[in-house]
Amino acid sequence: MHFQLTDDQRALRGGVRELFEGRFGREALRAAVDSPGLDRALWRELGEAGLFALRLPEAEGGVGLGLPEAVLAFEEAGRVLLPGPVVATHLAACSRVPGAATGETVVTAVQGGLVEWLDEADVVRGDASGAEPLRSVDPLTPLHRVPDHGGGGSSTDPVAVLLTAAEQLGSASRTCELAVQHARAREQFGQPIGAFQAVKHLCADMLVRVETARAAVYAAAVTADPRDIAAARLLADEAAVRGARDCLQVHGGMGFTWESDVHLHLKRAWVRSCRSGDVTESEETLAGDLLADREAMAA
């Protein structure tokens, strides 16, 4: 057993980070906030870079990698708050929806009673009839609400839940960094605020949540076990939402402004939590598992 990134996985993560930071850095993020709309050129570049075709076999023009690599890539997407229905389009590429793999086609999906980017998407997976627009809390994710069409099967695809958890992890990791940067630079009472334990301990707790969620998310990527995915989802949601909240707190008044990026992380984390469906369902999955065969823990 060696539960660590391989050299190839480290290299992949580095490459994806470079790509995203170069193509969707802070200036691009703020420009996107100022003029919303899906950047089709960016979408095609993501397609060319292989984000959507990552798990398609090479024989079909894909990259031929697995779920762990996809998780690393989506973690990076979460870090930079990459906009657009990237998870839905990635999954569509895996299902051979034409044009999804290359980024020619923008695919969205009904997830957790919502559809993201409905007006910009070329293809909608799931029944979006009767969709009503919301005034989305996240300036970078237009949302429609979809009425319950019955049938009971509202469960979200576990892989979508896992990739969403990976995005949450990336965001949580980023807000921890932003909080630490601010705590080192901002001075009050004649010293960096990060020297005060009240601030320091907020930051330490952020890191603890990130690293615990990281272990859960990476393990779920390796096993693809629904119970591991449910656990990863709960921990990653917690790390992202509470991380953004604490990051906001550490930033003080600046954290409450529109020009700070912190609120973008918080709002997106809220959107992703809903995308993964009802929290109760994940909790009940894990509760039911406790009554299952004792040996199941051996995993």
Add this chain to the structure above:
Amino acid sequence: MDLTYTPEEEDFRARLREWLAKVLPALPPKPSPADWPARRAYDLGWQRTLYDAGYAGLHWPADAGGQGATPTQHLIFLEETERAGAPYVGANFVGLLHAGPTIAAEGTPEQRARWLPPILRGKEVWCQGFSEPDAGSDLAALRTRARRDGDAYVVSGSKIWTSHAEVADWCELLVRTDPQAPRHRGITWLAMPMDAPGITVRPLTTLAGSAEFAEVFLDEVRVPVSHRVGEENDGWRVTMVTLSFERGTAFVGEVVACRRVLGELAREARKNGRWDDPVLRRRLGRLNAEFRALWRLTQWNVGEAERKSGVPGVGGSVFKLRYSHARQELYDAAADVLGVEALDLGRSWVPERLSSLSYTIAAGTSQIQRNIVAERILGLPKGR
């Protein structure tokens, strides 16, 4: 990222399981928790059994008499012994996890030859004399004084929270040898024989009603200079080696045990009807997520130790912070499952609920762990 075990690792696990199935039924009954001499004999007996089978000091380096096992093999060992219900490390804790590794890393060949084999063979018990009444979280404030007198140090002062003091043969002791030097540079590490004249042990009763640790009073106790490990006044550095060992490996078996308890709680709740309460179910579901993640974090940390050749890092602080709180939440949830029976000390999980309260304090309080995480991992400035 790989969570499958290699054929060699699986083989190690299979042989261990087979061996445990053979030896565990032949063990004597567990002694009463209040009977310290019997506990000592039981724990040393288990250590001897491990030694005879080649499992003693699994994670110790081979040149210290250990097996030089990989961190993954050590993980498998802790997992399987816990799952099989094998005895805990008990009275051998300080010897195997603190004093022994310190002597292995910093001792002279003579010191290693004198002290390490009896630890591995279950002959001698060690205790730890670090904390003092006025030096807890601020360990470097310790005041127990040692003055040189010929070929001995003469030690006076007092230590506290010393587990197994009543039955220990040796104490790994931190003393102040240079009161004038900066705090961290005037400390020395000594191996003190517990039968030396001038030592008084006074047991302390915990809130659980048990005597798990003691105060140790030292009045002009003579410790030979040859019992000093490391240089005089270099004891702080020598000690830091031990503390990281404590945080690196101490909780593996416990996470396995907590996951088992969680399953038992669910079954108990179904039996007594509380399972019908969705709030309780969801709480147990969240705890399942928590302990699954802690197990993965353990595997991750083991992978990291393997990558960085065996030295446990500050990642142990991240784990310890999360785990100690999760353990308390687990037993609080147990109280919810039990209802009024949670007030009955004779009920399972109730004594464990009480002892779980020490987890956010012992081996570095959560507040100190947060400082470590913030300063050493995140690079935040030291405060006042």
